[in-house]
Amino acid sequence: MLTVVIVNWNTREFLSRCLASLFREADAVPMSVIVVDNASTDGSVDMLRNDYPHVTVVANTENVGFVRANNQALALATGEWVLFLNPDTELQAGALSGMLAYGRSHPDAGAIGPQLLNSDGTLQNSAFRFPDPGRLFLEFVVSSALASRLERPGSASVYAVRVDVIRGACLLIRLPLVRDIGGMNERLFMYAEETDLCYKVAARGYARMLLPDCRVKHHERQSVRQQQEWFMRYHYIRSTIVFLAENYPRARARLCIGMIKTGLYSRWAFDVVRGASAGRGQWKKLLRDLKATPGWHQED
Numbered sequence: 153m154l155t156v157v158i159v160n161w162n163t164r165e166f167l168s169r170c171l172a173s174l175f176r177e178a179d180a181v182p183m184s185v186i187v188v189d190n191a192s193t194d195g196s197v198d199m200l201r202n203d204y205p206h207v208t209v210v211a212n213t214e215n216v217g218f219v220r221a222n223n224q225a226l227a228l229a230t231g232e233w234v235l236f237l238n239p240d241t242e243l244q245a246g247a248l249s250g251m252l253a254y255g256r257s258h259p260d261a262g263a264i265g266p267q268l269l270n271s272d273g274t275l276q277n278s279a280f281r282f283p284d285p286g287r288l289f290l291e292f293v294v295s296s297a298l299a300s301r302l303e304r305p306g307s308a309s310v311y312a313v314r315v316d317v318i319r320g321a322c323l324l325i326r327l328p329l330v331r332d333i334g335g336m337n338e339r340l341f342m343y344a345e346e347t348d349l350c351y352k353v354a355a356r357g358y359a360r361m362l363l364p365d366c367r368v369k370h371h372e373r374q375s376v377r378q379q380q381e382w383f384m385r386y387h388y389i390r391s392t393i394v395f396l397a398e399n400y401p402r403a404r405a406r407l408c409i410g411m412i413k414t415g416l417y418s419r420w421a422f423d424v425v426r427g428a429s430a431g432r433g434q435w436k437k438l439l440r441d442l443k444a445t446p447g448w449h450q451e452d
Contacts, residue, residue, distance in 0.1 A: 153231030154183040154252065155327065159221040160239045161189070164196040166371060167239040171204055174237070177248045184208065186225040187239075190215040217341040226335045229327055238321040242369040244269075250366040251324050254312065262358025263325045263350055265318030266366040276370055279315035279362045282351060283396060285407045292415025313362045316354070320346035322368045329353065339398075339446070343384075344391035351399055382434055389416070389438075390445045397447025409447060416442070 156174060160167050167187070174185065188210040189197050197211050210224055222236060233252065243266075251264045268276040277300065281287060291299035323346055333352045336345045350360050389412065396405045420435035442448055 154233045155229035155231050156185045156235045157225040158187045158237050158239050159218055160196050162192045162194045163239045164194045164199050170239050170241050173242040180249045188221040188225050190221055219336040219340050219345050220338050223335045234327045236323045240371040244367040247366040247368050260359050261361045262329050262353040263360045265362050266322050266368040267364045268370040271371050278319055280317050282316045285411055288408050288411040292412050315360050315362045317347050317350040318360050321370045339394050340391040341387055343388040344395045348395050393445050393447045
């Protein structure tokens with residue numbers, strides 16, 4: 153038995169397509185589906201109740217954040233597995249049954265993910281490495297775009313690939329395992345939740361496996377694109393720092409957080425030098441807000 157967990161915020165049309173793709177596998181995969189709606193204003197809850205009455209709907213009256221909403225659904229989950237699924241995804245034929253079959257035949261696999269596809273069918277980054285000083289230096293000091301390009305874009309292999317972190321757009325994990333971990337880390341409002349989960353899966357001796365022959369289309373960033381750029385940047389950096397401070401040995405955490413701070417102060421200084429007052433003000437506010445992050449002073 154499988155429980156599918158979807159957190160929605162104002163993505164009604166994508167959510168409907170996601171559910172339609174999911175239920176095309178319902179005959180082959182017994183499942184229950186829980187959708188947690190974070191106070192959408194686009195009619196998502198009405199659509200769910202009218203078109204998908206068999207889906208369990210948790211309708212929040214405020215946006216409690218992606219992580220907390222997932223945990224609300226996790227408390228209701230039953231069965232052997234839970235699938236954390238973004239509402240802007242569409243499962244391709246056989247993807248879900250393929251992931252479950254692999255998990256049943258490989259008891260060492262604690263978390264499993266598919267090959268993600270862009271809207272046009274091209275390969276999308278589906279997994280990435282745990283943060284390390286080199287990667288963080290490249291991302292924050294050199295170029296985040298270059299860092300992203302150097303991550304695994306996908307795989308033409310038909311064989312399962314062991315990875316560090318499976319992207320959270322479609323993440324299948326053993327339900328007893330995620331409960332032993334304590335669910336998603338609610339100190340992370342959004343971002344880094346899959347890194348935190350996969351790190352704790354690894355710490356318990358389980359593999360994280362990417363299955364290139366199981367494919368899921370991901371119409372990326374449909375919820376987050378509704379947020380302001382600096383809001384998303386703040387939460388991404390904050391969550392990364394919290395993850396590092398909570399999980400890495402002190403010396404390694406200090407080095408990693410130091411790389412992030414070096415990059416942030418460098419970008420602020422660059423805007424100061426070139427006289428970009430708007431950018432300078434935004435960086436200053438971002439740095440001020442981040443100083444309250446647990447772990448920010450880790451390397452001081």
